Amino acid sequence: MRLNILFFASAFLLTTHTVWAAGARPLPSFTAAQARQGEEIYESTCAMCHGSKLEGNFDTPSLTGRFIQNWKDTPIIELYAYIHRAMPQMSPGALSPEDTTAVIAYILEQNSIQAGKTPLSTQPKSLRLQFIPHVITNNK
Template identity: 45%
Template sequence: MTRPGARKVAMFLGASLLASAGAGGVAAQGRGTAAGMYTSAQADAGGRLYAIHCAMCHGAGLQGTVEVPPLTGRFVANWGGRPLGELFHYLSRAMPQHAPGALSAADNANILAFLLRTNGAPVGGRELPSEATQLERIRFDAIQPAP
């Protein structure tokens, strides 16, 4: 006889393993930001949105402050190698700080495109999707500084 909570734990562990395997599958597919996953126009739109909704806390140059983290440098180290969907979810529910969740999915995708460009990810020929499930399949590649 199985304990009532054991089935829930088994289902959670199974889902966690599938999620981990899915993340590994993303890496194996090679769909990462290094392949150019946003357009220049999308990043430009994101830059305008950033100036209105984000710069007041993170700074015009994305440098952050003592209380607010920068969106360059260690930002890439923190998010690099993870699915863009994770960052998109965070932006969607926690930002902007003064009105969490107030921006549309398209606005968040544009801001994400701006962050990618600012951190050295190359421009591509297609817009970054604004649907979280599609973004889960795109890896945020760690950007290597130019020599």
């Protein structure tokens, strides 16, 4: 009986801890379907510069590893605004709002962030409340 209580108590602590961490910096939420749509857009409009594995090249930054280090704790809206305004570099502004969130979903997924049930919204109000998390990836 005492063991049961202890088990219950530690499960409770773990739960509250997780809720607290997520509450401090809500993780971005996107669906697997969005990431697949984003992958197609990425392959056709971004990969020729940023590389098919998001690895970048001598004059184009990678979109994994250090990229996440640079952008961590930034509200998604800033990444959204940047991509929407400046990329793809040869025709900035060409991506629709939905294409932009899809490509962000793909970039997040490629940085080991799990897809979920809630799509990444194109609403600024929602994009302001989600943040690029700290993720540890291979140093690419």
